[in-house]
Amino acid sequence: MLSGLEILSKFHAFDFAKPGSGKGLKLEDLEMKEEEMELYVDLHPSTNTSPYMVVETMSLAKAAVLLRELGLRHLCVVPKTPGRPPIVGILTRHDFMPEHILGLYPHVNSHK
Structure with a gap:
């Protein structure tokens, strides 16, 4: 059985390259065994429970x-009507560029 540190190292979890920079590991590059597919990571300690x-x-x-005023990185978008998924989207700073x-x-741009 692999330790937590060994698992993180195996999947290059310490590579903090920006997504889209061409660096880092791709999903297709992972070689996972069947028992590793059953493993999970509890992300609850790292999550914001009241976004x-x-x-x-x-x-x-x-x-x-x-x-902008709250200095947020993202906003969760929730539905107006009940009975739909609890979150219908996420707005990030990129969405406001x-x-x-x-x-x-x-x-709108075609009228120039």
Whole structure:
């Protein structure tokens, strides 16, 4: 049986390269045994149990102000109506970048 440190080392958990930088390990590169597929990591100690949330009908402008003024990295988006999944999305700082927002509305840019 592998120790926790050995498992973390095996999967290069100490490589903190930014995602998309071309560095780091890809899922396809992992060689996992069947018994390793049954292992799990308890992430509860590392999770925020009371994140900031916004309703999916909130305007993007209000969400941007909330994100900026509170210095948040992300906002959980919850449904307006009950009976749907508890979280319908996550807004990050990237979602508020001008080029990202303008990319969502290509018909607006076509009038230039």
